Amino acid sequence: MKVGQEHFRTIWATDDELESRAVEIIDQTKLPFRFEIVRMETLNEAVHAIMDMLVRGAPLIGATAAYGMALAMRHDPSDKNLDDAYDNLLAARPTAVNLRWALDDLKNILSPLRPKQRLKAAFARAAEICDEDAAQCSAIGDHGLELIRGAYEKCGRSRPVNILTHCNAGWLATVDWGTATAPIYKAFEAGIPVHVWVDETRPRNQGASLTAWELGQNGVPHTVIVDNAGGHLMQSGQVDMCIVGTDRTTRTGDVCNKIGTYLKALAASDNSVPFYVALPGTTIDWSIRSGRDIPIEERDQTEVTEITGLTKAGDLETIQIVPSGSAAFNPAFDVTPAEYVTALITERGIATPTEDALMRLYPKESRY
Numbered sequence: 060m061k062v063g064q065e066h067f068r069t070i071w072a073t074d075d076e077l078e079s080r081a082v083e084i085i086d087q088t089k090l091p092f093r094f095e096i097v098r099m100e101t102l103n104e105a106v107h108a109i110m111d112m113l114v115r116g117a118p119l120i121g122a123t124a125a126y127g128m129a130l131a132m133r134h135d136p137s138d139k140n141l142d143d144a145y146d147n148l149l150a151a152r153p154t155a156v157n158l159r160w161a162l163d164d165l166k167n168i169l170s171p172l173r174p175k176q177r178l179k180a181a182f183a184r185a186a187e188i189c190d191e192d193a194a195q196c197s198a199i200g201d202h203g204l205e206l207i208r209g210a211y212e213k214c215g216r217s218r219p220v221n222i223l224t225h226c227n228a229g230w231l232a233t234v235d236w237g238t239a240t241a242p243i244y245k246a247f248e249a250g251i252p253v254h255v256w257v258d259e260t261r262p263r264n265q266g267a268s269l270t271a272w273e274l275g276q277n278g279v280p281h282t283v284i285v286d287n288a289g290g291h292l293m294q295s296g297q298v299d300m301c302i303v304g305t306d307r308t309t310r311t312g313d314v315c316n317k318i319g320t321y322l323k324a325l326a327a328s329d330n331s332v333p334f335y336v337a338l339p340g341t342t343i344d345w346s347i348r349s350g351r352d353i354p355i356e357e358r359d360q361t362e363v364t365e366i367t368g369l370t371k372a373g374d375l376e377t378i379q380i381v382p383s384g385s386a387a388f389n390p391a392f393d394v395t396p397a398e399y400v401t402a403l404i405t406e407r408g409i410a411t412p413t414e415d416a417l418m419r420l421y422p423k424e425s426r427y
């Protein structure tokens with residue numbers, strides 16, 4: 060998608076010779092105030108980028124892990140380093156299943172190869188994973204566009220379609236297009252008037268800082284709201300649909316996503332607002348039946364007790380917002396049971412959140 064007038068992906072390999080090839084990312088901890096590109100040369104830098112959320116969002120975490128394996132092979136393509144790289148990257152963040160998916164994919168490809176063949180193969184496969192992700196998100200957009208078109212027809216084309224989203228499941232969370240935002244970008248490009256309610260998404264404010272920024276860069280009308288406003292907006296008829304992303308979806312359609320998603324789904328259900336979850340097949344964990352079995356990441360208390368923003372003088376500053384000594388608890392994700400999800404928007408089409416429907420869409424992958 061666009062930053063200014065330029066098209067960017069969120070991650071790419073440099074043009075350097077294979078032996079000195081690096082990987083570049085946009086440092087999302089600096090957005091929306093600074094647009095900085097970070098060059099990664101080592102496995103440790105890739106682990107740090109995932110753990111400290113320079114990159115985040117399930118599909119982008121997977122893509123970064125794939126490139127992390129390539130960077131590890133650049134320095135030492137031995138069997139031992141392949142295993143170590145896998146373990147280090149897997150431990151970087153626990154909830155998004157795309158991380159494990161990408162690492163398994165790379166390991167299956169690299170393990171049978173001779174060490175000296177691994178570097179080239181790893182960079183090639185990581186690039187392919189990025190292309191596949193961009194294509195999948197584009198397809199999610201094409202399917203989801205029809206839902207937005209339907210809502211536009213339903214209101215007699217009389218006003219913009221109001222869509223509420225939580226966290227950032229935008230192009231910044233993927234390689235391009237985004238999952239939840241792909242239908243929105245496609246609708247916008249198709250000339251359907253849309254307006255996005257952007258949940259700020261405490262504690263890290265991915266909505267306020269990332270979703271609002273990327274929608275703004277691409278010209279999509281949007282309004283940032285506090286997390287607690289969604290229920291009121293739905294109750295007063297100001298939301299036509301919710302579209303969110305997911306970090307891990309069970310084979311039965313339970314959806315794990317950024318903390319606060321569940322409350323939005325409850326409010327949507329109570330107000331008969333359709334609640335859609337957009338995802339590529341790589342985000343389905345076929346080994347899990349119940350959302351209760353998904354590991355929920357707990358992050359540092361300081362994400363709750365402090366907040367970072369831009370001072371009037373133009374400096375990025377972090378300040379404390381709770382009394383010294385008060386404890387804080389910071390679960391990063393929650394689970395929305397399938398019964399609250401109207402439909403899943405995948406790259407292969409729209410599915411009801413049931414095991415049967417998912418197995419029909421993914422006959423090969425579901426044979427776990």
Ligand code: MRU
Pocket residue numbers: 115116117118155225226227228229232233237238239265303304305306316317391
């Ligand atoms: O903690 P984050 O910022 O990595 O969480 C991101 C989300 O919850 C997204 O909604 C999810 O990864 C889907 S991204 C297309």
